[in-house]
Amino acid sequence: MSSSTLPAYPPPLAQDQLDELRDHAVDWALAHGFVVRPAPSSVGNQTIPVVTHAPFALFPSPFPRRCYEQALKLQPLFNALVESVAKDDLFLRETLESLSKVDDFVGRLYDIYKYVQQEGIAQPITLGLHRSDYLLHVPLDAPPKTEPVLQQVELNTIASSFSSLSQLAGNLHNFLVNRTNYFNDASLPSPDITLSALPRNSSIKDIAKGIAKAWSLYGSASAVVIMIVQPGERNAFDQRWIEYNLFDEHKIRLMRCTLAEIADCGTLQGEQRKLFVGQSEIAVTYFRAGYAPTDFPSQKEWDARLLIERSRSIKCPNIAYHLVGTKKVQQILAKPGLLERFVPDARHAKLVRDSFTGLYPLDGSPAGEAAAKMALENPEGFVMKPQREGGGNNIYGEDIPKALSKMTVSERNAYILMDLIRPPPLENIMVRQGRLIKGEVVSELGIYGLWVSDGSVVHMNETGGHLLRTKASSSHEGGVAAGFAVLDSPLLI
Structure with a gap:
């Protein structure tokens, strides 16, 4: 992670305040259709319809x-x-x-x-x-x-x-602002969570x-x-x-x-x-x-x-x-x-x-050979991406040299190389299954x-x-x- 100007976050609330926010949020989500079906392994052999709240961040x-x-x-x-x-x-x-x-x-x-x-x-x-x-x-x-x-x-x-x-995630955060004001306190170091923001x-x-x-x-x-x-x-x-x-x-x-x-x-x-x-x-x-x-x-x-x-x-x-x-x-x-x-x-x-960030071919062209060399020498600075959607397909860091060593030049052409984007650090609280x-x-x-x-x-x-x-x-x-x-x-x- 890189250094940044993002503020200290989230507000340092007491555990009972966090629990109250979570309980409000989970019930609001279930009442307003902010839901997903759970993975089959988590509900056993039940045949009745089952839902859970969508996973969400407690604070925007x-x-x-x-x-x-x-x-x-x-x-x-x-x-x-x-x-x-x-x-x-x-x-x-x-x-x-x-x-x-x-x-x-x-x-x-x-x-x-x-x-x-x-x-x-x-x-x-x-x-x-x-x-x-x-x-x-x-x-x-x-x-x-x-x-x-x-x-x-x-x-x-x-x-x-x-x-x-x-949109429902935003509606949820709007509700928590209105219902609890997120326990905003001028003495806390975090930015106020307000509707205008x-x-x-x-x-x-x-x-x-x-x-x-x-x-x-x-x-x-x-x-x-x-x-x-x-x-x-x-x-x-x-x-x-x-x-x-x-x-x-x-x-x-x-x-x-x-x-x-x-x-x-x-x-x-x-x-x-x-x-x-x-x-x-x-x-x-x-x-x-x-x-x-x-x-x-x-x-x-x-x-x-x-x-x-x-x-x-x-x-x-x-x-x-x-x-x-x-x-x-x-x-x-x-x-x-x-x-x-x-x-x-x-x-x-x-x-x-x-x-755009840096994007490079991995084919047999001079640019592709140069990119493969960069990835082998500094794998932590890149990500290899195939032509896929849906998550879980990319190759990062120390796995890049292992992957490249097993590929022919022709097989490399199925991927591109991208500079690794380095987001600034931030803390938050996620809520998953309560x-x-x-x-x-x-x-x-x-x-x-x-x-x-x-x-x-x-x-x-x-x-x-x-x-x-x-x-x-x-x-x-x-x-x-x-x-x-x-x-x-x-x-x-």
Whole structure:
């Protein structure tokens, strides 16, 4: 961890005060749908529905206001960047052709991309529900009290989760401020936790708003939205809030199906290749699955993914958007001059580039060989990333030389190398299954983005709320669903 200007935190409350905060918070969470399904191993053989509160931070975590506002400004630029890159067929082929030969999962996605490009795109309308994730960074050798800077971890273009529970995390912290004032005391060294320092978050309604806009452009009042989900989804309530808001606010029905169910019940009808699941015409297909190889246990699931992509249904994401979200594209866009190819406004390009950390190839090029040498000589300064989402896939520190020693140059091409972002130290208290866990933590900010376009006509390019995930500083990974992190909200300082 690096030194920083973040304040002493959390407030040094007595144990009975912490217990009171926890009890209020857990009951509020259960009463307001801030819940997840527990892991099967924790409930035995029970067949009755069981939920537990979503894991959360007891106190909102301090986050520099200027960095938060910078992330908000960046999101419409990243939304437009995804669209520009996705429309550049030559760039995608140049980037993915060699990668597809060493990464079977990316290769199968790329095959779908080539198939629909050759057949002809049935639906020109694009819907992007993205999330750009950031960490604060202070260089290891920086002098004391160095101001942290915002650096991008990744840009998610598929299944950007927790848009609903993230808003509820903020609502929870607002409730605790109103109910207990967090036992604020002017004599305590921590910053006051006040409503004015907690930014408004409307991500539950914003994500539904983006889907509703795409649905309206499809042009069929009887058509429905379908959400592609994983079997046995534990995070179903984060998804259900979107479903309920679509119906309550926009009167749009949403169905939930797995890829296997699409393979069994999905058909394309007519010259327009309209997608039907059973008797229902599908206007929008919203993927909350399909981002990992485990989502495709058989050819059946791949057949379903191709069927959807060939259809007139508006895909979120379409296959081009999905591929733009790979780490390889992120790394190549960081090369000198490449970003500017897609972001012609010099001021905008600088804003985006300033958020990049060091990104390097690991292929057989001179740059790739140099990066591999750097990683072997100083593994603690880097992270190796494969083309995967969902947490638990990256390689850190002393594991990097071990991994590289087992790989051929060709196999290395399936990874990129990234400078390790070094967040400043902070303490907080996490609550998981009713238990208080105090320690040094790291917070990762995500900003949701909404994009809807039809050819050159942009119907929506907006931010869509925020997510803050907090984890123990000893944990490299940051996924809530994967068990590494808790949900949080920013306390702007």
